[in-house]
Amino acid sequence: MSSANKNEISCLLRKYFSGTLSPGEKIRLDSWLEEREEHRVLFERLHNDTRFAEEYGVFRRVDTERAWERFREGQGLGRRRRIGTWVRYAAVIMIPLIVGGIWWGISSGRKEKQPLVAQKSLPVLRKTDVILELADGKKMVLKGKQEKMIQVGEKLVVKQAAGELVYSDSVGNTRVDTNILRVPKGGEFKLQLADGTRVYLNSATKLKYPVAFEGEERRVYLEGEAYFEVAKDAERPFFVVTDEMTARVYGTEFNVNTSSENGVRTVLVEGKVGVTVRGSEREYVLKPSEMAFYDRGSGKVDVREVDTDLYTLWRKGMFVFERESLESIMETLSAWYDVEVFFQSESAKRLHFSGHMKRYEQIDEILHAITDATGVVFTINGKTVCVSR
Known part of the structure; x- marks a missing residue:
């Protein structure tokens, strides 16, 4: 099949799945489906693909012309006139997957998927256990699906549910201890702090936090990546402290990632966040859909507008x-x-x-x-x- 025909069929398939196929284009697509049995098989595979089906509703809301144009530019296929209004969502990146999957078996008749060179295939991902470290140094393994009450401090008991730890908002006269959650590679965990703040911890992440918040501020310490849904409290700001920077918030949703070798990313979904680099008094105030990137090499902070889904869909x-x-x-x-x-x-x-x-x-x-x-x-x-x- 020629490159021009491939581009035409890809365009027709894109329009079919986005619901913008015209009657005339449907006739052309039907004709292509009848040409070869593998065309029909590939079409049905794409239509029934569960990964695509789950994102189908979102995909339909995207300006597919803009998405397709970006894909064409990335592949060196030249520019075409853009149509419609851009809806900011990362589903633009689904286009290469869809088209790539289609041409996986089309370009040379019944061409098979290129195999990986492998001596032994990796196993299916197995969820690993999270470690809770108490103030006295005792370490507890939090099994993924267990549900029970566990003691985490002096006279303080918290609830462990499936993949989540929930702290109470009242400690009475109990001494305020510090706990540490360690999420290993391949794991993830959710945490509800004593003030009601919810934290989603990504793989290879460590979070240090008090079992209750006292005083004029709320402060936690992060290594790795976490998404925060901070409970509103105008009197007590919430701080996320990393080795290089501190994020100050009141009530908001944002993501912090220290895992990259290049730097630290703070992405604001909603609310307001102020980012300060350690050793500096300057505060970078973010608006929703902005990211502050701290470059470890230069020591500089770059604030720019981003698609927040690119940095937060990991929690889903x-x-x-x-x-x-x-x-x-x-x-x-x-x-x-x-x-x-x-x-x-x-x-x-x-x-x-x-x-x-x-x-x-x-x-x-x-x-x-x-x-x-x-x-x-x-x-x-x-x-x-x-x-x-």
């Missing part, structure tokens, strides 16, 4: 990448799947990929999608992944 079990470097993507996958990643080519690190997929799938599926889009080869041996071109 999704990986979302938009033209992200392969080095950064593999860093994220390494933390979640608990694998070691080695690049055999520096140029491979600089390749970019866009994708939107579930976190609970085997890593093989994600690597296949990246291979199909970029041409890199992944060699898997046990829990080690080597990347080469």
Whole structure:
């Protein structure tokens, strides 16, 4: 099939799934479906794909012309006239996955999916246990689905539910101790603090916090990534402290990520956040849909508008990448799947990929999608992944 025909069919399929296919275009699509049995099979696979179906409602709300245009530009296919109003959502990154999946088997008749070079395939992700460390140094393993009451301080008992720990808002005369939650690679956990603030902790994250808040402020300490839904309290500001910076809030939703080697990201979803770098008095005040990025190399803070879904959908079990470097993507996958990643080519690190997929799938599926889009080869041996071109 020629490149022009591929582009035409991709466009028709895009319009079909976004509900904008005209009667004339439907006739052309039906004709293509009748040409070969594999066309029909691939169409049905796409139509029944559960990952796509779950995001279908969101996808339909996107300006697909703008999304498609960005995909074409990224693939060097030239520019076309844009139509419609852009709805800011990262579903634009679904376009490469959809089209990539379609052409996986079309470009050469019954072409099979390119296999990974693997001595032993990685196992399905297994949820790991979270560790709760009490003030006296005692460590407790929090089993994922257990539900019980546990003692975390002097005369203080909290509720452990499925994947969540809930603290009471009253401690009476109890001494205010500090607890630490450690979420290992491949794990995640939810926490409700004593003031009602909810915290979603991502893989490879540590949070230090008091069992109750006393005084004029609320302060927690973070290493890794967490999403905060801060309970409103105009009299007591809430602080998230990391090694390099502090976020000051009152009542808001935001995400903080210290995991990247390059720097720290603070993304505001709603409300108001002020970010201050350690050793500096300057405060960077964020508005909703803005991100403050602290660059560890330069020591500077860059504030810019972003699509918050790109940085927060992890708490709903999704990986979302938009033209992200392969080095950064593999860093994220390494933390979640608990694998070691080695690049055999520096140029491979600089390749970019866009994708939107579930976190609970085997890593093989994600690597296949990246291979199909970029041409890199992944060699898997046990829990080690080597990347080469």
